[in-house]
Amino acid sequence: AQSVSQHNHHVILSEAASLELGCNYSYGGTVNLFWYVQYPGQHLQLLLKYFSGDPLVKGIKGFEAEFIKSKFSFNLRKPSVQWSDTAEYFCAVKLVDSSYKLIFGSGTRLLVRP
Amino acid sequence: DAMVIQNPRYQVTQFGKPVTLSCSQTLNHNVMYWYQQKSSQAPKLLFHYYDKDFNNEADTPDNFQSRRPNTSFCFLDIRSPGLGDAAMYLCATSRPVGEQFFGPGTRLTVL
Numbered sequence: 001a002q003s004v005s006q007h008n009h010h011v012i013l014s015e016a017a018s019l020e021l022g023c024n025y026s027y028g029g030t031v032n033l034f035w036y037v038q039y040p041g042q043h044l045q046l047l048l049k050y051f052s053g054d055p056l057v058k059g060i061k062g063f064e065a066e067f068i069k070s071k072f073s074f075n076l077r078k079p080s081v082q083w084s085d086t087a088e089y090f091c092a093v094k095l096v097d098s099s100y101k102l103i104f105g106s107g108t109r110l111l112v113r114p
Numbered sequence: 115d116a117m118v119i120q121n122p123r124y125q126v127t128q129f130g131k132p133v134t135l136s137c138s139q140t141l142n143h144n145v146m147y148w149y150q151q152k153s154s155q156a157p158k159l160l161f162h163y164y165d166k167d168f169n170n171e172a173d174t175p176d177n178f179q180s181r182r183p184n185t186s187f188c189f190l191d192i193r194s195p196g197l198g199d200a201a202m203y204l205c206a207t208s209r210p211v212g213e214q215f216f217g218p219g220t221r222l223t224v225l
Contacts, residue, residue, distance in 0.1 A: 034213060044157070044204065044216040090156060100145050100164065101171075102214060104156035 002027045004093050006105035013081050014113050021076040021108050023091030030096040033074040035065055038107075039087045047089070050074065061085070083114045117141070118217035120205050126223045127195050135190040135220045137205030146188040147214065148180060149204040157204055163188060164210070192222075200224045 007022040025031065035047040048059025055067040065076045074091060091105040119138045127133040137146065145164050149157035160174045163182045177199070179191040192199055202221050206214040 036216075043218040044206075046213050046215075049213050099169070100162060100208065100210065101147075101159050106156050107154070109154070 002093070002095060002103055004091055004103050004105040006089075006091055006108050008108045009106065010109050010111070012111045012113065015083055016080045017112075019076070019078040019081045019085070019110070021089055021091075021110075023074045023076065023105055025072050025074070025091075025093045025103070027072075027093065027095055032094040032096060033065070033067055034092040034094070034102070035059065035063070035074070035076050036090045036092060037087045038090065044090070047076070081110075081112045083112050086110060086112045118205055118207055118215050120203075120217040120220050122220060123218060124221050124223070126225065127192075128225050129196065130194045133192050133195055133222065135192075135203050135205075135222070137188045137190070137217055138186050139205075139207045139215075140186070141207050141215060142185060143207035143209050143215070144185075145208045145210060146182060147206040147208075148178075148188070148190050149206065150199075151202045151204055151219070160190070195222070195224045197224050 003026050005024045033050040036044045037047045038044050047063050048057050048065055050057045050067045058064045063078050065074055067074050089108045092102040094102050121136045147162040148160045151157040159171050160178055161170045161180050177193050182188045200223055202219045204219045205217040208214040
């Protein structure tokens with residue numbers, strides 16, 4: 001069965017530290033890839049997405065992610081985190097030739113200390 | 115602003131007492147989804163509609179039903195809520211191709 005793995009369940013960083021959150025998926029076909037963020041008490045919001053083209057995609061709030069097809073990975077990065085980045089981050093995969101559903105990873109809870 | 119609206123934001127019900135959660139959208143998207151999200155877990159898809167075409171996930175309990183009377187509205191009915199159904203219920207919409215847009219969720223408490 002298709003799955004999405006997020007390697008880090010909890011990450012604690014100090015402000016200005018660099019961030020990389022791992023995401024791997026298991027599916028050999030064409031995928032669309034997403035990172036969603038859920039700030040405390042708020043709804044899921046799209047950070048960035050990859051459909052095709054340049055594998056390095058830039059999202060909102062200084063986030064970027066790189067699709068490496070050979071590694072089935074879509075890692076999220078930010079060079080310098082802020083306290084306001086404290087949130088839960090979900091990687092999600094859509095199987096293009098299968099259905100409309102998103103397969104979510106289990107999430108990474110990020111705490112940024114001021 | 116175009117958006118996904120869920121009502122109520124908080125719902126308390128008693129064990130076994132039917133409850134209906136509501137979702138509406140102003141995005142005019144074809145596809146609407148219902149997810150269940152428990153604490154510290156990923157959202158779990160319950161079902162989705164492509165227009166009027168209903169698609170149930172294989173592991174969605176029979177206790178959960180849905181209705182989509184028109185493009186804008188979608189309802190989640192829980193016929194006999196159990197304690198294990200306490201969760202955040204998320205509604206989302208999308209075009210056939212593109213990202214999903216999520217509502218704020220309804221937090222369901224079962225007493």
